[in-house]
Amino acid sequence: MIKPVKVIGIIAGEASGDLLGSHLMEALKRAMPDVRFIGIGGHKMQAVGMQVLFPMEKLAVRGYVEVLRHYCEIVGIRRKLQAHFCTNPPDLFIGVDAPDFNLDLELKLKERGIPVIHYVSPSIWAWRGERIHKIKRAVSHILALFPFEAPLYKKAGIPVTYVGHPLADMLPAVPNRAAMRVQMRLSMQNKVFAFLPGSRQSEVRFLAATFIETARLILQKLPEAIFLVPLASSETRRIFKEALWQCDGHDLPITILFGHAHDAIIAADIVLVASGTATLETALLKRPMVITYKMPALSWWLMQRKKYQPYVGLPNILAGKFVVPELLQKDATPENLRQALLNLLFDDQAVAELEAIFTDMHSTLRQGNAHKAAQAILPYLSGQNCAIK
The missing domain is CATH 3.40.50.2000 (Glycogen Phosphorylase B;)
Incomplete structure (x- = not known):
């Protein structure tokens, strides 16, 4: 039968x-x-x-x-x-x-x-x-x-x-940053920032200009810095490119990637990432990060009234405490983001502690x-x- x-x-x-x-x-x-x-x-x-x-x-x-x-x-x-x-x-x-x-x-x-x-x-x-x-x-x-x-x-x-979590099964326990730099033709001498403004069109619209201005401010302190911006679709790439033009940022050392988010995170010294699954990806790839997010004021107000925890990023939720900075809504200014990124970037002890926390997290989720x-x-x-x- x-x-x-x-x-x-x-x-x-x-x-x-x-x-x-x-x-x-x-x-x-x-x-x-x-x-x-x-x-x-x-x-x-x-x-x-x-x-x-x-x-x-x-x-x-x-x-x-x-x-x-x-x-x-x-x-x-x-x-x-x-x-x-x-x-x-x-x-x-x-x-x-x-x-x-x-x-x-x-x-x-x-x-x-x-x-x-x-x-x-x-x-x-x-x-x-x-x-x-x-x-x-x-x-x-x-x-x-x-x-x-x-x-x-x-x-x-x-x-x-x-x-x-499937990402814990997919992603390497020990990412090879040096090999990824070679693969992407990036020097180990440069400070590389991965900027991930989200996978949704609305997220990129809200965050693109802020990310571009943050890069501009970082370059004032680190002229040799390089910025990788992986984007998930042709539409989100178009939105970010339009923001680059509107912010007069076409001469900035910003490379837009079509996908390849994991490659960008592995290659980076530090990551600026929109709250969401990408924060977990960044943690599992053992990179220090600053989490940010912006949304319409009404949506933000309604969500704030209903939330139970002080953090929104998955690494902080899983750790049960703030292990990485979160700069959200009105706090997500280019000046604040620049300062948070540079503070973490040059704090070797904090970066080492994060790597240990993220390694334990990876083991639990695999x-x-x-x-x-x-x-x-x-x-x-x-x-x-x-x-x-």
Whole structure:
């Protein structure tokens, strides 16, 4: 008797989710070669063979103001997805991060009897902790990337598995900065700064001018400094180049890279990075950093009222204290960023301490993520009862 092909609905809302989703899909295909995937994802998930229903870029918005601006379109996409999956029920649904979009859809699908996995714990430990009640109704199982998350879900009676973070499996334990400098034709004599203004268009728009002016101020102190700016898409490159022109920065020693963020971080002496997954990448690559972020004033005000912790950067959250500086919103001026970067750059003891902290962090997060996540999911495809792990 021929076994029916299993179909998995899966939705990722941004670049980090696309990476997570692609690795999970590959692990599931190794265990179940005929499995099919359908939903929303980026180029990496598509390369694994996913059937795309809507472009991922439609969901890649952040902050209250940006979401409100695109609200009708986003709700319309979710309504169409719900209709599709209710008419053509998958054997399993996986929501990859994007909780504001995925949880409402997951509620409806779970009510229809479809097993629901939510991959990446919503940050209930940072803000909006009341969401855990909705999560309990919406999901069959949570896959958590960070070790401190699993106890929160176990206490609430939600099946959970700590699977580690895929970046910890992907990135080298001991990056070779000298070799990367040779590969990128950069002298070891120069001070190299990696500037990462974010993967979203809105982030780059808010931060580009600030980053450019920060570079200009640093050059007043370090005329030999070089700046690498890796950008994730042709659109974010266009936005940054426009900002360079508007800031009269076309003569600055700024090299815009199409991708190659990890190469830039490894080659750099220090990193200026927008809050998000890139801060974890920088930590795992053992580089000192200054974290920054800007968003519309209303979005900032609303988020500040709801947050539980004094820090927003993942390295600080994982450490449970400020180990790297955060300069956010009004504090994110070129003058402040220049001073924070130079202070850290020339503090050898602080840099060595950060490297030790980041090495321990890497070891904790390296769990064989994709395999562990797939093993937690496979019982749901075979109809087995699944326990909290």
